[in-house]
Amino acid sequence: MGQRVNEYRQPIGEPMPQWQPAKAPGDQPMTGRYCRLERVDVKRHADDLFHAYRAAPDGSDWTYLSVGPFETPDAYRDFLATCAASPDPLHYAVIDLASGKAIGTLSLMRIDKPNGVIEVGFVVFSRRLQKTRMATESIFLLMRRIFDELGYRRFEWKCDSLNAPSRTAAARFGFTFEGIFRQAVTYKGRNRDTAWFSIVDSEWPALRAGFAEWLDAANFDAQGTQRRSLQTCIAAQRA
Template sequence: MHAGAEAASINEFGQPIGAPVPDWERRSLPEATVITGRLVDLERLDPDRHAEDLFAAFAAAPDGRDWTYMPVGPFPSLDSYREWAIAAAGSRDPRHYAVVERASGRALGTFSLLRHDPANGAIEVGWVAFSPALQRTPASTEAQFLLMRYVFDRLGYRRYEWKCDSLNEPSRRAAERLGFAYEGTFRQAVVTKGRNRDTAWFALVDRDWPRVREGLERWLDPANFDEQGRQLRPLRTRA
């Protein structure tokens, strides 16, 4: 892992330039089919195995608000969801994963790695669709942690991005809670569902990852939860 530069260097022309990244080599594309955790496993999306569970989990929501800021959905039927899942499962970028609860074996949500840039060691997490059964649970935090750990510790990437509609406050709060830093807003970046979207950019870089990883591991420790599953200490990923 190569830490990013904290201060510029000066070249022979007196110009400020970025610090060297010695011995940098192109990283591998994400290829994992299963990433195993304590509460959940991340499995490469498979419509035959996951679509029915996922549609049932999403259908348990009282309304369609979870899809407002997504480019797809809500899905009115299992067939419509399966059609999307078949197309998503065939994609390599985005590379979609189902979040499978280990206790029940049910798929409760999906997310993906996308905009793969192995030459520069940058990648994005997105298409986050977590059902009500997964939202605001330790399992949802572990799912995000597992993908982050895979990107930084297994693949050796330098930069992990999170982007969302600038009006999507739950997504913005989730990014900040997980340790991502806000980097700015791209105005009129996307037209989605016939609406303008200004896109808020967040990122986590490798020099910050050890601190964020420690905070997530400490929070996810079973000793941090009481018998009712309530946290004893809040998650801290900031310095």
């Protein structure tokens, strides 16, 4: 198909006659096989989250965040209260279904309903959550909500360009790297060049099938070791 042009012979984008603005994320929990996402609540989650974060040997998990680490339960409780009251970012606690404990948080943010764009951000996973099936499933639950239920066209991931673990995670989850926005943010008294990643709705069916295959209990042996990597599962679906 050739490039569309207008009456002035200028190239223009494809028409979207069926497009309707996306819906706002609600407060409904998202439940998977291993974890549940629910809106953060100070009474229900603050103590569990504080103790999960404090179990780390140092404060390095907070290096690339604009806040933290928090030294006292009261300091973290005050911060979580601001999260609970915020409509954007919309913060969720990650609940371990086996223990019923909150072990991390993440959010939907920069919510742009008219254009169908939304971002996952403020990902704060405790060491109990990092590199687990629950961590992967929590991202999958957000993707399923925003693409299948809310009708978004674009899902974004942004991070400090120096944050190698975050960039690796974005690639593993199927996000496409789009470039570096130089001097985009200042935080904690320093500059941040921001790495941008995205998934668009046409890519979602293959990703959904790849995540589902990876998260299936049959993909793990008796010791919990994966048989196929997430990237392998996604690549097979894309092929």
